[in-house]
Amino acid sequence: MSEEVLRVQNLKKSFGGIRVLEDVDFSLRKGEFKTIIGPNGAGKTTIYNIVSGVMKPTSGKIFCKGQDITGLPPYKIANLGLSRSFQITNLFPDLTVLENVRIAAQAKGKDSLKILLDYKHFKNYFETANKILTMVHLTGKEDLLAKDLSHAEKRKLEMGILLAMGGDILLFDEPTAGLSAEEVPELFKIIEEIKDTKEKSILLIEHKINIILGISDTIAVLQNGVLIGDDTPEKIQQNQAVQDAYFGGGAVLG
Amino acid sequence: MKSAMKKSYRYIALVLAILMIGALALAGCNKSEPAAGSSAAPAAGSSEAAEEPEVTGPPIKIGLLNETSGAYEQWGKMELQGFFSGLYYATDGTMAIDGRPLEVIVEDTTCDVGVGVQKATKLLEDDKVDILSGTCISSIALAVMDMAAEKGVPYVINCAASDDITGANFNEYTFRTGRNLTMAAEAGLGFLNEDEIEGTTWVVLAPDYAGGRSGGESLGAGVEARGGKVLDYIYPPMDCTDFTSYIQKIKSLNPDYLCAAIVGNNFIVKFPQQLKELGALDNGMQYVTSIADFDFLKTVGEAGIGQIGEALYHYNCWDTPANDALIQIHQELYNGEYPDFWAGESFVGAQAIVLGIQKAGGTDGQAFIKALEGLEFESVKGTYIIRAEDHQALQPMAVGRIISDGNGGATVEAAAIIPLEGMTFPVTAPGRA
Amino acid sequence: MKTKNKLVLALALLAAVLVVPALIGSSYIHSIIITICIYSIFAISYDLLLGYTGIVSFGHTVYFGVAAYVVAFTTVKLHWPFLAAVGMVIVVCVAISFIFSLVTLRTKNVYFSMVTMAIGQLFYVMSTKLYAITGGDDGLPGVKSIFPNKTVFYIAAVLILVCVYLFSKRLVNSPAGRVLQGVKENDARIGMLGYNTFKFKSIVIQISGLLAGLAGILYVNLNGIATPSILNSSMTLQILFMVILGGVGTLHGPVIGAAIMQIASIVLSGFTTRWMLIFGIGFVVVMLFFPKGVAGVFDRFSQPNQLRKE
Structure with missing residues (x-):
């Protein structure tokens, strides 16, 4: 049993009087690939926001690699190796594609406070950035401004930024959102390749059931802020509560 | 289609703007006040003056710092008009002293200290004026008086009223004929x-x-x-x-x-x-x-x-020959306008400058200082005495x-x-x- | 424009400017160019905040004005040597930067701008009310220039501007400078990449404050007096205009903007007393057609698709 890299414990979140998350409790082991599914508004992105430090939970705790990170600012959590991508594209619009990724790579290094050296001097970040761009199939587009990319290219860039951060815990938030049926497999292939490196622990929020059944080690099901199932894909498919809620009762996909 | 329409609106706006700018510039040039930088003195020679005296020496240059534009431009106009009226009066309409014609160079301070200092630099170092005068704004006067002293050029302040000008910031080249705030x-x-x-x-x-x-x-x-x-x-x-x-x-x-x-x-x-x-x-x-x-x-x-x-000054408060002359000359030079407020002080300053040059026999700085210190003369409000100790003109005051x-x-x-x-x-x- | 050509053009311009005192004896022209250098330094410091970090401060003239007052007060009233006065300016600018940094922590966007404007006006009011220290509305006169003559001042001002420009250029292209640009582009995301944005904002606020203070020191050397008008919000707005007119986020844009505003006010005021109105209309027209400022005009001609590369 490998160690827990991420543990979400008794997480509750309310906005005003509205209960968005109710006693969410799960963990991610090292090297595990867990997918979180659930209808829109179930609270999936809220979990990410709390885990990455953007929001504070109403109650509950988050542990990353054994350390209590509840309430820490986002940059400190990122420096522990936990990085996330966004469902709604969140890029640096007037910077080039290359720079979007390079600045993410620079965050991991110790050169960021230098003010008297030209940034081009630090070639390692450029190399990392180019490598990442190759991985996400954006070579040839380095000099375009991020705002001028097509939607599919923006999603790939979003993923590129995440990867360039160099963290070992990756949180993907609907990476294929808004993509057409032809574009989805290409993006998913990238995720598969990352999984195959066996170097990362991955959390994925997705809707497309067919694909995630094959790739996930575990699937967590969230409905109305409650975790109604957290198990292997086979067991989840047989879970009655999950079937009723999510699969519409009866139909088993496989 | 839409962007093409927007473009034509833009071009219309551009043309209109250019027309407006042109019209304003033309209007500005036609103003009756002298534009800054001019050496314009109102015509020397009127029915009052004697015939034109012959020129026997180089012109005497007087620099006048003036709030010609900006928040205080009304005051600038008063100072300017009173000043020229005073020069006219003191030179009996000849605008010359001992055969040397007066050349007045007016520079606009735009009511800004930085610009005032720049224009004073121009007057003192480029135009090399013999005497400097002007400004209603005390901070400009305080900054400029140090510069004038450094260059050995006498600076006669007509209007700026801060006590420090003849008090804490005193230097021997600076004189003030106007009244200060304590007075x-x-x-x-x-x-x-x-x-x-x-x-x-x-x-x-x-x-x-x-x-x-x-x-x-x-x-x-x-x-x-x-x-x-x-x-x-x-x-x-x-x-x-x-x-x-x-x-x-x-x-x-x-x-x-x-x-x-x-x-x-x-x-x-x-x-x-x-x-x-x-x-x-x-x-x-x-x-x-x-x-x-x-x-x-x-x-x-x-x-x-x-x-x-x-x-400070209202033309109706004073019954002196000089005040009568100020009213008459001002109305002649400036379309029948009565002299207003600061004009009553700049007239005196201009007069003092002329008297000083006459008494000193020229524009040498030290001689001018000696000539003005203790000078007693008759002007708009009666008898004025320029106090030798602090170069402040003692004068009657009106309630x-x-x-x-x-x-x-x-x-x-x-x-x-x-x-x-x-x-x-x-x-x-x-x-x- | 190719980098080599840019370099040649820059050097030619520098040589031309430095040769002016030898060719043109007019002290007036010298003081105009010194003034342009002073406002250029001030404007560059503002562009570091506005154009590169996305910080919209309406209190920036505090550094400029307080520096002038500190020099005036310490040298004229306390008879300190000039270097000691400069040391005090540094201390004060660092302290003020600290305050502004805290404001960035607590407020965002419009609220930040409003708070900075309030801080700026607070200093302005203090300069008019604390008569014993600041001389009130008249200001603090009597500052003697440390430069022996105008020509030395001229050359020093130009060289200082060049140094400030080169330093700022290197700063925005340094690893830290890239982070600042990330802050401008997407403040939330750049933090999530692992950068402590507060630290970076503090650094740029410190640097920009010190540069504005440097401009203030030069200003009071040239004009000999510190007055409340340089602490007024209208001064910050003037600098804002210079930066936007010249081209925000370019560093050379602020210099162009400073030069244009100085020259326009002098040339126009020689023709008509309505020059401010004309200048205002001209500004609006330029903004309609060249939203990237004057610097954007040249970019348009040199490269059809200007990519933000640096």
Whole structure:
């Protein structure tokens, strides 16, 4: 049993009087690939926001690699190796594609406070950035401004930024959102390749059931802020509560 | 389609803007005031002058710093017109001294200290003026006077009123023929003798900002120094339009005198109006406040009748040959306009410059200084003496009273004249007392 | 424009400017160019905040004005040597930067701008009310220039501007400078990459404050007096105009904007007293057609698709 890299414990979140998350409790082991599914508004992105430090939970705790990170600012959590991508594209619009990724790579290094050296001097970040761009199939587009990319290219860039951060815990938030049926497999292939490196622990929020059944080690099901199932894909498919809620009762996909 | 339409709107806007700019520029060039940088002196030679004297030497260059544009451009105009009137008078219309024609170079300070210093640099170092003069703004005068002294050029200040100019910041090349703020404050109360103030009760009022509060405090200090008693200081906010509560307070205090250091339309017009309406003056309380320029009189109108206070200059307050000449020359040169406010001071400054050059026999700095120190001469308000210790001109001061002009407006008469001997303020120039 | 050509053009311009005192004897022209250098330094410091970090401060003239007052007060009233006065300016600018940094922590966007404007006006009011220290509305006169003559001042001002420009250029292209640009582009995301944005904002606020203070020191050396007008919000707005007119986020844009505003006010005021109105209309027209400022005009001609590369 490998160690827990991420543990979400008794997480509750309310906005005003509205209960968005109710006693969410799960963990991610090292090297595990867990997918979180659930209808829109179930609270999936809220979990990410709390885990990455953007929001504070109403109650509950988050542990990353054994350390209590509840309430820490986002940059400190990122420096522990936990990085996330966004469902709604969140890029640096007037910077080039290359720079979007390079600045993410620079965050991991110790050169960021230098003010008297030209940034081009630090070639390692450029190399990392180019490598990442190759991985996400954006070579040839380095000099375009991020705002001028097509939607599919923006999603790939979003993923590129995440990867360039160099963290070992990756949180993907609907990476294929808004993509057409032809574009989805290409993006998913990238995720598969990352999984195959066996170097990362991955959390994925997705809707497309067919694909995630094959790739996930575990699937967590969230409905109305409650975790109604957290198990292997086979067991989840047989879970009655999950079937009723999510699969519409009866139909088993496989 | 849409963006093409937007583009044509843009081009229309551009054409309109260019037309507007052109029209404004043309209008600006046609203004009757001399544009900055000109050497224009009004025509030398009128029916009064003798025939043109022959030129026997190089021109005498006089630099005039002037607020030709900006917030104080009205004051700049007054200073400029009074100055030229004074040169005209002092040279008997020849605009020349001992055969050397006067060349006046006017530079616009735009009411900005940085620009004022730049223009002074031009006048002192590029144009190499023999005498420097001008500016109503004390901070510009304070900055420039150090520069003029460094270059050994005499600087005669006509209007700027800060005490420091002939006080803490004194240097021997600087002279001021206008009155300073201490003299103004003293004159404000000067319509009463010391024994008249003794035992009287006062309320001091001013708008609530830095200048108002300090003005109010000097007034109060002046009253108490003469044995009067200040019952209260009242500072309504600058944008106050309804003074009822303050006036009720004043009425309840029932002082002999209400003394105000006022600025701003509300205070100048609405306050005295409301004073009258609420019957605050019915008990014989006298309203005391300094009297400013034609704009002030126009604004305050009939509501101001009865107000009394220091009047820097109003042409109706003085009965001297020089004042008559100022009015006549000013009207001749400037389309029948009466000289206003600062013109009464810049006329004197111009006259002093001419007298100084004549007495010194030239424009040598040190000789000019010696010539002006202690100089006694007759001008607009009577006898002036330029005090040798601090180069400040001692002079009579007027306390004015606003009266009806017979046409539904307001004018000023002299309620009292404080003679020159009544100027008792001390020398504060370091090392000069 | 190719980098080599840019370099040649820059050097030619520098040589031309430095040669002016030898060719043109007019002290007036010298003081105009010194003034342009002073406002250029001030404007560059503002562009570091506005154009590169996305910080919209309406209190920036505090550094400029307070520096002038500190020099005036310490040298004229306390008779300190000039270097000691400069040391005091540094201390004061660092302290003020600290305050502004805290404001960035607590407020965002419009609220930040409003708070900075309030801070700026607070200093302005203090300069008019604390008569004993600041001389009130008249200001603090009597500052003697440390430069022996105008020509030395001229050359020093130009060289200081060049140094400030080169330093700022290197700063925005350094690893830290890239982070600042990330802050401008997407403040939330750049934090999530692992950068402590507060630290970076503090650094740029410190640097920009010190540069504005440097401009203030030069200003009071040239004009000999510190007055409340340089602490007024209208001064910050003037600098804002210079930066936007010249081209925000370019560093050379602020210099162009400073030069244009100075020259326009002098040239126009020689023709008509309505020059401010004309200048205002001209500004609006330029903004309609060249939203990237004057610097954007040249970019348009040199490269059809200007990519933000640096």
